[in-house]
Amino acid sequence: MRTVLVVLFDDVQSLDVTGPVEVFHGAETASPGTYDIRTATLDGAPVRTSSGLTLVPDLALRDLAGGPAPHTLLVPGGQGTRRPAPELVAWLREHGPRARRLVSVCTGAILLAEAGLLDGRRATTHWAYCDKLARDHPEIEVDPDPIYVRDGRVSTSAGVTSGIDLALALVEEDLGRDTALTIARHLVVFLRRPGNQAQFSAQLAAQTAQRDPLREVQQWIIEHPEDDLSIESLAARARLSPRHFARAFQAETGTTPGRYVDRVRLERARRLLEDSADGVEEISRACGYGTPEAMRRAFAKALGTAPAEYRRRFRPVPADRTP
Incomplete structure (x- = not known):
């Protein structure tokens, strides 16, 4: 059983959350017992996404201290990353290194960068924020072109739907290509976008x-x-x-x-x-x-x-x- 912990915060981009979650849920449906998907906010309270949806988390990040580390820690993007809460960044700085796999979607990379978790690594984010990420964090090798980048245990992806592509790649790594193909067909997407595909056609x-x-x-x-x-x-x-x-x-x-x-x-x-x-x-x-x-x-x-x-x-x- 691989625990997937999705971090939520106010003004998160809803598709950055639901896209990857649907992929991992599809994998759990296809192969029961493979993923345990949890969502969490700092205090366990609901958050409002940038599109106005309200998301109710499963638990509070503050209650996870001392517990087992998640297999996959996923940090979505959204308007809330432009003004990151110091307490959330501090939590990521402390607990991010414990996760076996660290993943960001869109501008979630900004939160990982603020926490120092991308230092010395190659990473990407939404094309509109690549320059800012590179300017604010020169210790990161920012690649503005691909839809996602995998550097060891850390994976970062570009805007919104690329989070689905990255999640499919992670499921393929965990469970094999056939399972990933089954999920892709169910979601009516093609398992055809490798990470080095350009953000712009x-x-x-x-x-x-x-x-x-x-x-x-x-x-x-x-x-x-x-x-x-x-x-x-x-x-x-x-x-x-x-x-x-x-x-x-x-x-x-x-x-x-x-x-x-x-x-x-x-x-x-x-x-x-x-x-x-x-x-x-x-x-x-x-x-x-x-x-x-x-x-x-x-x-x-x-x-x-x-x-x-x-x-x-x-x-x-x-x-x-x-x-």
Whole structure:
């Protein structure tokens, strides 16, 4: 039996709590006796979430002193983390190191950081607060890109729904892939988002450029990843010199044209591996890699796996399979 203790506080984000809890509850339903899920506030009193819901905890954190440490201590995020209660931070500083596994969702990472539990570790949080986390806690290696990061016994995740992805990964670690797949199907989500998936897709990034010519070029890249996407070709499409185009593109999107092209091609290849029966060679041509070897190198660099292994692991279960 693994105890999952979820810390609650005023102005917590309700989905940061209920998303992971539903995953662990699903695992307990599928394999009874595997998880004991508890929620707790400092004094045992109900709290009001940022959306106005009232959550009634099972117990008080203050009453846990001297008791057995939880297997998984989960700290959600929400508006309440922007003004952390010193007593809650002190409790986490004292009791967090005792938990076998320490997990944060969204800005829950801020509470872990305030308690010194992320010092010397790699971590992430919601993209809108990564800069603040890095600025306030230079001792933490903040990675703003992935949806979750696992560094030893400590796992941190990005905004809201990424907490579900991380919880599924933890259940898979504990109980195996089949149980995690059963839960994912029941919750009508795909067990397909590895932790190193970016918080922003290329399609979202395409909305950040201010000038129409740059947005049009971004959209062209998304629609034609197999074409010539060299700086010279893209600059001509934007009616700019290559040097001016490269500078303007990075200034307005926060990334270079080459990195944007790499992201688009990788996303397209991943979707085709997940959603089509096309072979690796056909997909590599359709995505602009040219050869399966080039696509393999891109996958190894970005995801740490080969295309064939990625397809085996992250392709959704067929629609006719029932939970």
